[in-house]
Amino acid sequence: MAEVGKEWERFAASLYDPEQDELDFADPPTVVGTGVPSLDLVLMGGLAPGCHVLMAQPGAGKSALALHVAMCVAAQGGRVLFASTEMTRQQCLARLSAAVAHSTPGIPDFYWSAWEQMGRNARREMASFDLDAQGRLDYLGNFAAIRALRELRRACPGLAVSDDGRVASVAALRETCADGRAAGMDLLVVDYLQRLRPPEGCEREDQYRQVTETSRALMDMARELSLPVLVISSMNREAMRSKEASMSGGRGSGDIEFDAVSIWQLMRDGEDEGGFQRVSLHVTKNRRGPTTGERPLRLLFDTRHNTFSEVGE
Template sequence: MQEPTTLPSDGSPPSNLDAEVSIIGSLLIDGDAILRIEPFLRPEHFYGEQNAEIYTACRELFMESVGIDQETVRDRLIAKDILEDVGGDAYLSAAVAATPHSVHIVDYAHLVHNAYVIRQLGQAGIQINEIGSNYSNTRDVDRAVKSAEEIIFRIGQTYESADFLPIRDARSITEFFDPPTVDDTDESNQPIATGFASLDNVLGGFHRSDMIVLAARPGFGKSTLALNVGLNAAKNGKTVGIFSLEMGIDQVAHRMAAAHARINIQNVRNDHLTPAERDRLSDAYGYLSDMRIYVDDAALQTASALSAKARRLKLQAGLDFLIVDYMQLISGSSSGGREANRVQEVSEISRYLKAIARDLNIPVLACSQLNRAVEQRKSHEPRLADLRESGSIEQDADVVMFIHRDDKNMSEEEWNRRNPTQVYPRGLTEIIIAKHRHGPTANIEMAVRDEWGLFSSPTEPGMD
C-alpha cells in the first residue's frame, strides 16, 4: 500500500500519482473492485488527467453494466478517441504490471481523495487570501467572513457519504450485546426535555439528530413556544443556540425574561413596570445571564452560513439544542425569485437543517410558516400539506407539530353563536403532533398566556 501523500518540495500541488496508477491497475485486473470505491471517488479527485479519463471510462462501463477489464476499457477509450491521449496500450499495460492485486484499492482511493481535499484547501486559501486582500471588504466584514466560511464548508461536503452497512453494525444491536460503559454524568446522547410533561410523555423529549418542525400561522405563538422550550432546556443545564431571523437579541431577552417572571411583555418593552415587577424582572435577567443561551439575530442568513455558525458554536460551547426561527426567512443558494426556485430553496434549507441535526448530534427545532389553505378550511385545523413552500419539510422532519387555537380562528361572539353550550377557549391551545417518525401522533392540550409569552399545562396555577 502507498504511503500517505506529503507536500511536494517543488511547490506543485499535492498528489499521489502512484496511488492513482494503482487504482487504474486494480480496476483493469478486477473490474468488480469499482463497487468498493465508486460511491465516494470521482474523476475530478484525480490529479493526473489521463488517470481521470481512464477512471471515467471505467465508471461509464460500470453504469452500463458492462464488465471492466483492459480490453473493454481500451475499446471505450478508442470510442471516445482518447486512447493515445491517455498513453495508449502501453500505459494500460504498465498500470496492470505495477499492480499485483486489487486488495488495497480502497486505501489507494482514500489517498487520492485526501490529496484532492488538500488541493482544494490550497485553492480555498487563495480565494480567502483574495477576500482578505480586498480593501473594499473592510466595509462589510461580516459578509467577507461568511464568504470565507462558505468556501471552507463546500470543501467539507466533498467527504464520502455513508454507504451500505450490514445491519449487524447498527449501534442498537452492537450495544445490546456489548453495552458501553455507562457514565452517569455523560448526557451527550440523552434527549432534550421540552419542560412540558404532556409533550415529553409522547415524544420522549427531543431526540439527538432529530429535526423537529413547529408550524403555525402568524401570531399563533410558534416563536413563543420555541423560546419556552429553549429556556427550559437551558434551565436543565443545556447549551442552547437560537437563530432568530425575525427578532433581535433584545426582543428574545425580553420575551424569555417576561415568560420566566410572568410579566406582560409589552410592559417590559415599554418599561411600564411596578416596583414588584421590576424586582422580578431583575431576578429574571440575572437568571438568564447565567444560562448558556447564544443568539444569532442576523436577519439575512444563508443555509450554508447557518450551518457553519452552528458547527462553530458546537466547537466553542458544546451546543446541545438549536432553534431556528423561522425557516422561510433563510436564503438558499438558488437564484431568481420565481416560485419554483423558492420551493427548491426551502427544500435545500430543510436538508441543511436535517444535516446539522445529524452531523452535530443535536435536536434542531425549526419554526415554519403554514400556507393560507388552513384558513379556508372550516375547522382551521392544520395538516401536513399546509407546510409552506415545500413538501420536503414534511419528508425531512422527524417530528412535525402544529399549534391550533380556536381563540385565534374566531371571535368570542362567533364562537358563542356556533357553540352556545361551550365556554370560549380563550388562552387554550392544541399542539397537534401530526408526524412522529419514532412513535405515536397525538393532540395535546396546553394553555398559553400571550401577554407573558408563556405556554404551560392548562391546570398550572395562574394560567387560567
C-alpha cells in the same frame, strides 16, 4: 445457517461493521426534553437528533412556544442556540425576561410588550445623573426588566440568542452550529424556516425550490452534527383556512414534512381571554412514536408573559 457467499460478505463488510452496530446499540443519541411533559411523552422522551418542525397560524404562539422550549432546556442545564431571523435579540429577551419575572419571587411582574417603554423610562432617569458605564449598569439593577434579565442569565446559562449574520443564512448557521456543537450545544432552534437565506446557488430559484433546499440543508446539518433542530415554519394559505391539523401545511415546500423527524401544529382554540389563549398542539408526524391523532395536547398560552402550561380536556 443460510449461506450468502463470499462475494456478498465482502460487499457487506465494505458498507458497515457488525461489531460497531453492537457498540452503537449501547450508545444511543441523546434525547432533549422539551419542558412540556405531555409532548415529551409523545416524542418518546423529547427531541432526538434531526429536524422537528413547528407550524402555526400567525399569532398562535409558535415563536413563543419555541422560546419556551429553549428556556426550559437551558434551565435543565442544556446548551441551546435560539437563532432568530424574525425577532431582534432584544425582542427575544423581552419575552424570556417577562417569563422569568412572572415565575420568580421578588421580581415585580411585567408584560413583555412593556419592555421598550421601560427601557425609555430607564434612559430618561439616567439622563439626570452623570454616570459612567459601570454606574449605568449599577443603576439599571433597580429596574424589574434588568433584574429578570440577570436572573435569566443565572438560571439559564446555556441559552444563547442570536439575530445577526451568523444565523441569517444556511451556510452561516452551519458554521456557527459546528462551533456550537464542539462547545457542547444540545439544541438549535431556528425562527423561522422561510426567512432563512437558502444555500448558495439557490438565490434566483422560486420560493418552492429555495425552501426545499433550505429544509434539506438543515436536515443534512442535523444529521451530520447529530443535533436536534427545532424549526419554526409558517403555514400555507390552504392549511390556515382549514380547521384540521395536517403535516402538509408548511408554506413554500411540500418537502418539509418528508425531511422532519416530527411535525407539530399549534392551533388556537377560541379567542384570547384576558391575555390567555387556549391552544392545541397536534403532533401530526412522529418517526419515533405515535402521533396525537384526535387527542391533541391542550395548553394555556399566557400571551403577556410568554409562558405555557398544560391543561386538561
